[in-house]
Amino acid sequence: MRCWQVRRQLLRYEDGDLSPQQAAQIQGHLRACPACRGELARGRTAVAWVEALDEAEAAPDFSDRVMATIRSGQVTEPAGQRESVLPLWPVAAAMGVGGLVLAAFVGLWAVSVDFSALGSTLVAWGSDAGQAAAAISVMGKALVLLVEAALRVFTTPALVLIALDLLLLGVTLLLLRLWNARRRALRIGTMLAM
Amino acid sequence: MAEESDDLLIRRTLHGDVDAFGVIVDRYRSRVFNLAYRMLGDRDRADEAAQEVFIRAYTALGSYRPSGSFSSWLLAIAANYCIDSLRQEPFAAVPIDNPKAVATAVAGAASDPHAAYGRTETQQLTHNALGRLPDMQRLVIVLVHIHGMSYQQAAEVLGQPVGTVKSHAHRGRARLKRLLAPHMEENGL
Ligand SMILES: [Zn+2]
Numbered sequence: 001m002r003c004w005q006v007r008r009q010l011l012r013y014e015d016g017d018l019s020p021q022q023a024a025q026i027q028g029h030l031r032a033c034p035a036c037r038g039e040l041a042r043g044r045t046a047v048a049w050v051e052a053l054d055e056a057e058a059a060p061d062f063s064d065r066v067m068a069t070i071r072s073g074q075v076t077e078p079a080g081q082r083e084s085v086l087p088l089w090p091v092a093a094a095m096g097v098g099g100l101v102l103a104a105f106v107g108l109w110a111v112s113v114d115f116s117a118l119g120s121t122l123v124a125w126g127s128d129a130g131q132a133a134a135a136i137s138v139m140g141k142a143l144v145l146l147v148e149a150a151l152r153v154f155t156t157p158a159l160v161l162i163a164l165d166l167l168l169l170g171v172t173l174l175l176l177r178l179w180n181a182r183r184r185a186l187r188i189g190t191m192l193a194m
Numbered sequence: 195m196a197e198e199s200d201d202l203l204i205r206r207t208l209h210g211d212v213d214a215f216g217v218i219v220d221r222y223r224s225r226v227f228n229l230a231y232r233m234l235g236d237r238d239r240a241d242e243a244a245q246e247v248f249i250r251a252y253t254a255l256g257s258y259r260p261s262g263s264f265s266s267w268l269l270a271i272a273a274n275y276c277i278d279s280l281r282q283e284p285f286a287a288v289p290i291d292n293p294k295a296v297a298t299a300v301a302g303a304a305s306d307p308h309a310a311y312g313r314t315e316t317q318q319l320t321h322n323a324l325g326r327l328p329d330m331q332r333l334v335i336v337l338v339h340i341h342g343m344s345y346q347q348a349a350e351v352l353g354q355p356v357g358t359v360k361s362h363a364h365r366g367r368a369r370l371k372r373l374l375a376p377h378m379e380e381n382g383l
Contacts, residue, residue, distance in 0.1 A: 011364045039371075045378055046370040049320040050339045058227035059241060063219045066248045070212060075249055078208055079256035 001029045006036050010043065091173045098167020101160060104151055200264040207255055215255075219248050222265065225341065226272050232336045233276035235325050236286040243279060247272045262350065269341070270351045273333055285325035285332075288318055316377070323373040331366030334359055 006029045012018055013026045030037050069075060198217065206214035226247050231240035251271050258267050324332050337348040345363065349356045 011367060015360075042375050042378055043367060043371045046323075046374045047339055047367060049316060049374060050324065050335060050370065053232070053317055053320060053340060054314075055224060056228045056231035056237070056240065058223045058244060062223050062227065062241070062244070063216060066219050066223075066245055067212070067216050069245070069249055070215065070252055076253045078253060 001025055003029075003033060003036055006030070006033070007039060010036075010040055014040070014043070088177075091170050091177070094166040094170030094173065097163050098170055101163035101167065104147075201260045204255060204258060204260075204264065207252070215252055218251075218264075222268055223248075225265070226268065228340065229269060229272050229336060230276055232321070232324060232340060233273075233329075233333060234279060234285065235288070235321070239279070239283075239286065243275055244272070247275050250275070266347065266351045269337070270353070273337075273351060277329055277333070280329050287322040287325045316381075319374065319377050323370055326373060327366050327369055331362045331369065334362040335366045335370070338363055 006026055009018060009022065009026060013023060016023075018026065030040065198214075200218065200221075203214045203218050207218070223244065227240055227244040230243040230247070231237060234240050234243060247268070251268055254271070258264065324335065327335065333352070334348055337343045337351060338345065343351070345356050345360050348363075349359045352359060
C-alpha cells in the first residue's frame with residue numbers, strides 16, 4: 001500500500017470500520033513507515049486534547065436564573081397533558097374484530113380433530129388415563145359445539161372479508177402511530193439537517 | 195432518596211409542578227452549558243444560550259415523547275439554538291497571546307490565573323482550533339468527543355443519518371490534526 005492510500009483509510013482504521021484484511025494491510029504499512037505512524041499519532045493526540053478539555057462549569061446562579069424567568073410568568077407554560085398522536089381505540093377495535101376471525105379459523109382446524117379417537121388412544125394406555133381420556137372427549141365435544149356456533153356467524157364470505165380488512169386497518173393504524181411518535185420526537189433534530 | 199427519572203419529572207412539570215423542572219435544570223445544566231460554550235466559544239454567550247435552551251425546552255415540554263431519550267431531545271434544542279446563533283455571529287476565539295483573556299475565558303478558571311495559564315495553553319489552542327471547524331463538524335466532534343456519545347446517539351440528536359455524522363466527524367478530526375500539528379511539534383510530540 002502507498003502512503004496516500006493508507007492516510008485515506010486511517011480514520012476508518014481507528015474507528016474499527018475496516019475489514020480484518022484491510023486493517024492488517026494498514027498495520028503492515030504502519031510498522032514499516034514512520035511518516036504514517038506519525039500521522040496516526042498526531043490524529044490521536046488531537047482527539048486526546050479535545051477529550052481532555054476541562055468541562056465548562058455554568059455560573060453558580062445558573063439554575064436560579066432559569067427558574068426565575070420561568071416563574072416570572074413571561075414564559076409560555078408547556079401544553080398540559082401530552083396529546084396522543086392517534087387515539088388507540090380504533091386500533092383496538094379493528095384488531096379485536098380481526099382477531100375474532102383468526103380465532104374462528106383456528107376453530108375450523110379444532111373441529112377437524114377427532115376427540116373421541118384421541119380418547120380411545122388414551123384408554124388403551126391404562127385405567128388412570130382412561131378417566132382423563134373420557135374427560136378430554138367430553139370437553140372436546142363441548143368445544144366443537146361452541147366453535148361450530150361461532151363459525152355459523154363467520155361463514156358468510158363478506159363478513160370474513162370485512163373482518164380481515166379491519167385487521168389490516170388495525171395494523172396500519174398501529175404502524176402509523178408508532179412512526180408518527182418517532183417522527184415527532186425527532187422533529188427538532190431534523191430541523192438541523194443541512 | 196432514589197433519583198427521580200427524567201420522565202417522571204417531566205410528567206410532574208406538565209402537571210404544573212415547576213420545581214420538578216428545576217431538578218431537570220440542575221441535572222442537565224453542565225451538559226447544555228458545556229455544549230454551548232464549545233460551540234459558541236465564549237462564556238457569556240454560552241450562558242445566555244443555555245438559559246434560552248432551558249426556557250425553550252420548558253415551553254416545548256409537551257412535545258417531548260418518552261420513546262426517545264430526554265437528553266438527546268434537550269441537546270437537539272441546544273444544538274439547534276447554537277447553529278442558529280452562529281449564523282448571526284461566528285465562534286468567538288480567545289486570543290492566545292493575552293494571558294488575562296485566556297485565564298478569564300478558561301472554564302472554571304482556577305483561583306490563580308497565572309498558574310492556570312501554562313496548563314491551559316493547550317486547552318485554549320484546542321478550543322480555538324475547534325472554533326475553526328465548520329459548525330456541523332464542530333458540533334459532531336463536541337457530541338462525540340466531549341459528550342462521549344456514540345455516532346448513533348449523535349445522529350439521533352442531529353436527526354441525520356449515521357453515515358453523514360461519521361463523515362462530519364472524520365473531516366473535523368482531519369482538520370483538527372492539521373490545525374494542532376504545529377503546536378504538537380513545539381511540544382516535541
Ligand atoms: Zn506511509
